[in-house]
Amino acid sequence: MLDTTRLTAAVDRFADRLRAAPQSRLQRGAAAEGLALARELSAAAQRIEAPDEPPRIMPDAGVFVVADQLTVAAGDLAEALRTAPSVAELDEAVRAVERAVTRARL
Template identity: 80%
Template sequence: MLETTELTAAVDRFADRLRAAPQSRLTRGAAAEGLALARELSVRAQRIEEPGTQPRIMPDAGVFAVADQLMVAGQDLAEALRTAPSGSVAEVDEAVGLVRAAAGRAGL
């Protein structure tokens, strides 16, 4: 099975930083970065789990919920990649890169 620990660790770090961020930082763009990433990770997981179907877009539940949304999406993608017969190290590495880039843009 594919190892996804690096992905879940990166998602955990970003989510923890979002939880610890002041409201002012969240509203200045950190929450938007987190939500955009959560949506992307969610779509990737859905494409693996339900190929050929239209992905559902994660709703905006507010700046204080985005860390939890990111955790759910990251865990879903990690599990989908871990259990998919076609999951690859490159896909995990790409997802980790997305998390790190979003955290950087968020200033976290």
């Protein structure tokens, strides 16, 4: 079984920072970075779970919901990786989180 703690811990930290960020910071791009990452993680999970189907795009539910969307997407990917382990996919997801945090400037 693949240990996805690195992924969930990194996403939890980013989501907490998004939740604590002022609205102005979220609107200046932090929320967009969080949503882009949530969409990326969601698509990765869907590719693992249903490789023959095109991934559905996570909707934009607003700047105040993006942290929750990110947490859900990471949880879905972590579960998918537990059932179909891919260390490379896990490593790429963790790097994607790190890049998004840097771009969000939180």
